Amino acid sequence: MxxxxxxxxxxxxxxxxxxxxxxxxxxxxxxxxxxxRNLITERERALIPDIDTFFMSSVGANGWPYVQHRGGPRGFVKILDDHTLGFADYAGNRQYISAGNLMNDDRVMLILMDFAHRRRLKIWGRARMIHESDEPALLAMLHMPAYRARVERGYIITVLALDFNCPQHITARYTEEEFFAMFEPKESP
Structure with missing residues (x-):
């Protein structure tokens, strides 16, 4: 296989x-x-909770691809089981291109980026949107109350395939928190 x-x-x-x-x-x-490589294993479980940014592609009814940045606090992408991810979709530019595309074709690809460690995880899957009026308990699981952004809907991704990709051309970039952590004094034993 x-x-x-x-x-x-x-x-x-x-x-x-x-x-x-x-x-x-x-x-x-x-x-x-x-x-x-169609299961979320320990390797992916070590990366996904640290992700604060990824890119999601979808395909419009006219055949054109669309890629959108998704962001939130670390941990906003949730592992629901060995085949399923979910995340809350926060209010943005209100164009709803991904949402509209998924009403026509549920195929997506995610590229999860860990710039600081030069890691990239590619995930192919099928997405469905969930709404508070239909699945309030599931949407509540995806919400991060400390993050002060309005949740419009959630996405549930059934993972069909995944693969870590070569780090050769990933430029290391750091969040402010990661940058300052590099210069914190280390405790002596």
Whole structure:
């Protein structure tokens, strides 16, 4: 069984591009790997609660892709089980492009970024929106009361595939908190 992400992404056109550019043989390893990588494991559990920013793509009814930044306090992305993530969607620019796209096609891809440690987790999944009027208990689980932003809805993502990606071109960036923590005096034993 191949990795779930290669089953989703290695279309005939992608395989042809890999062949043309000389990486097809190396990418066969993804297709021959017995670990499907479609479960949230300890490795992902070590990253996801620290995330405060990610990017989510969706596809419009006209076929055009759309990528949107999602942000919140650390921990706003919740692991609900080994196959499911959720997050509260806070009020933003009120264009509702992702929300509208998901009404037509529930496929999404998330790119979770940990800039300080130069890590990137790619997640392919299917999303559904939840609203307080329909699922108040589930939306309440996603809400972070200390974060003073208005929750408009929640997103529940069923994880179909995930993969950590090469850190080669990720520039280290730090939040203010991370930056000042680097200069705090360390306690001596």
């Amino acid at each position: 191949p990795r779930a992400f290669s089953a989703i992404t290695f279309t005939p056109a992608v395989r042809a591009a890999q062949e043309r550019y000389g990486s097809r043989e190396r990418n066969l390893l993804f297709e021959e790997d017995s670990d499907e």
